[in-house]
Amino acid sequence: xxxxxxxxxxxxxxxxxxxxxxxxxxxxxxxxxxxxxxxxxxxxxxxxxxxxxxxxxxxxxxxxxxxxxxxxxxxxxxxxxxxxxxxxxxxxxxxxxxxxxxxxxxxxxxxxxxxxxxxxxxxxxxxxxxxxxxxxxxxxxxxxxxxxxxxxxxxxxxxxxxxxxxxxxxxxxxxxxxxxxxxxxxxxxxxxxxxxxxxxxxxxxxxxxxxxxxxxxxxxxxxxxxxxxxxxxxxxxxxxxxxxxxxxxxxxxxxxxxxxxxxxxxxxxxxxxxxxxxxxxxxxxxxxxxxxxxxxxxxxxxxxxxxxxxxxxxxxxxxxxxxxxxxxxxxxxxxxxxxxxxxxxxxxxxxxxxxxxxxxxxxxxxxxxxxxxxxxxxxxxxxxxxxxxxxxxxxxxxxxxxxxxxxxxxxxxxxxxxx
RNA sequence: GUGGGUGUAGCUCAGUUGGUUAGAGUGCCUGGUUGUGGCCCAGGAGGUCGAGGGUUCGAGUCCCUUCACUCACCCCA
Numbered sequence: 001x002x003x004x005x006x007x008x009x010x011x012x013x014x015x016x017x018x019x020x021x022x023x024x025x026x027x028x029x030x031x032x033x034x035x036x037x038x039x040x041x042x043x044x045x046x047x048x049x050x051x052x053x054x055x056x057x058x059x060x061x062x063x064x065x066x067x068x069x070x071x072x073x074x075x076x077x078x079x080x081x082x083x084x085x086x087x088x089x090x091x092x093x094x095x096x097x098x099x100x101x102x103x104x105x106x107x108x109x110x111x112x113x114x115x116x117x118x119x120x121x122x123x124x125x126x127x128x129x130x131x132x133x134x135x136x137x138x139x140x141x142x143x144x145x146x147x148x149x150x151x152x153x154x155x156x157x158x159x160x161x162x163x164x165x166x167x168x169x170x171x172x173x174x175x176x177x178x179x180x181x182x183x184x185x186x187x188x189x190x191x192x193x194x195x196x197x198x199x200x201x202x203x204x205x206x207x208x209x210x211x212x213x214x215x216x217x218x219x220x221x222x223x224x225x226x227x228x229x230x231x232x233x234x235x236x237x238x239x240x241x242x243x244x245x246x247x248x249x250x251x252x253x254x255x256x257x258x259x260x261x262x263x264x265x266x267x268x269x270x271x272x273x274x275x276x277x278x279x280x281x282x283x284x285x286x287x288x289x290x291x292x293x294x295x296x297x298x299x300x301x302x303x304x305x306x307x308x309x310x311x312x313x314x315x316x317x318x319x320x321x322x323x324x325x326x327x328x329x330x331x332x333x334x335x336x337x338x339x340x341x342x343x344x345x346x347x348x349x350x351x352x353x354x355x356x357x358x359x360x361x362x363x364x365x366x367x368x369x370x371x372x373x374x375x376x377x378x379x380x381x382x383x384x385x386x387x388x389x390x391x392x393x394x395x396x397x398x399x400x401x402x403x404x405x406x407x408x409x410x411x412x413x414x415x416x417x418x419x
Numbered sequence: 420g421u422g423g424g425u426g427u428a429g430c431u432c433a434g435u436u437g438g439u440u441a442g443a444g445u446g447c448c449u450g451g452u453u454g455u456g457g458c459c460c461a462g463g464a465g466g467u468c469g470a471g472g473g474u475u476c477g478a479g480u481c482c483c484u485u486c487a488c489u490c491a492c493c494c495c496a
Contacts, residue, residue, distance in 0.1 A: 005487080060494050064420085082496085111496080116420075118490060127496060194493075208494090259495060280496055307496030333454065364454045372456040383454060397456070
């Protein structure tokens with residue numbers, strides 16, 4: 001029979017790697033708890049309309065990357081390409097703002113985008129997502145980024161670069177957009193094919209183009225920071241000011257724009273050299289109009305998404321500490337001893353001790369080898385001799401010492417093992 | 420969607436100008452002790468050489484097609 005493989009861009013995370021994921025998740029939860037961020041769990045499938053309206057029809061994500069299908073109920077559904085829209089949808093749907101105008105939420109889970117896979121990019125990938133809703137104060141922006149840098153630092157990441165920019169608001173961005181479009185229209189011939197297309201769809205993205213000629217052209221273009229309105233300007237200044245107060249190093253990247261339409265004012269990105277071409281570990285920003293756009297009240301918001309897979313790939317394998325909890329292997333010789341071992345093994349597990357045994361009737365030597373491989377702290381040896389006198393040999397695998405223990409007395413055994 | 424690279428044992432990889440039975444290391448199993456792990460030694464299992472077609476007396480090796488993986492563009496986390 002031919003093997004069935006996983007779907008392209010969808011991968012298995014094998015037992016060797018899962019402890020790393022668990023450790024990161026544990027740390028993340030701990031830090032979020034201290035910052036008062038609560039978990040929300042949202043569905044993987046949403047109505048397609050949610051993302052069209054939330055992320056923007058003209059974005060690459062919606063235009064060509066979503067897993068969208070017609071459900072049997074004749075309704076278009078989409079596997080979520082990001083979490084923010086869903087979190088906001090839930091926030092509105094359950095009237096969470098009536099209960100508490102301020103909400104700090106996180107969610108962790110898989111996202112789906114049908115892109116060509118490469119290093120740090122999968123079709124199913126995982127994000128750690130945080131949304132702060134109902135607070136417009138620039139100190140919130142600073143706090144959010146500060147926490148993020150702290151979190152990544154705690155996880156052991158080094159040489160992170162926090163880049164920030166302001167994208168303006170509904171009032172000042174359209175005017176700026178026109179300015180840029182006008183400027184570039186005059187120089188259209190110097191732009192690459194993609195950028196000429198962007199000129200009509202999303203001209204601000206041209207700032208991100210890596211093509212040299214485009215960069216040269218755009219270098220003379222107006223920059224959004226020079227055009228944002230007074231309020232946006234003040235907001236941005238306060239953000240940088242409070243980042244400094246918290247000693248969070250950041251650089252202003254006047255050309256950074258983001259690929260999702262909902263961002264307003266503060267936009268940021270954290271990059272690292274360690275990831276290859278897909279160098280963004282985290283991206284985020286403010287989205288003051290999104291809640292309303294999705295049918296909710298006028299509530300402002302800011303959030304970010306950490307690329308979980310990318311984060312994991314940056315963590316060295318070396319700093320993974322091995323589990324030192326007590327761990328016993330029960331080596332049994334003969335049918336009767338095996339029966340005995342079966343009972344003891346399961347009793348120990350219920351008493352909170354990790355216990356393993358072998359059912360294949362292997363030689364003692366082979367069972368010892370297995371105990372060693374599983375890095376067991378102890379091995380309990382039960383054979384005919386032990387059945388006869390009601391004791392078993394308990395071997396300490398570190399120093400090789402052995403002592404007899406009463407196999408009827410599980411309590412005494414547990415005591416020795418847990419030391 | 421576009422371009423480059425790579426497909427040989429569970430894993431990491433050798434394999435010469437095309438030549439007989441395709442190798443190594445590691446992992447796995449067994450033995451070296453009648454009931455004792457790590458180190459060492461010996462043996463064993465494990466491969467449709469990604470798939471399909473072609474050239475040839477003969478293909479892992481050359482050619483074509485295709486698929487997968489991978490890196491980059493694009494875009495993003």
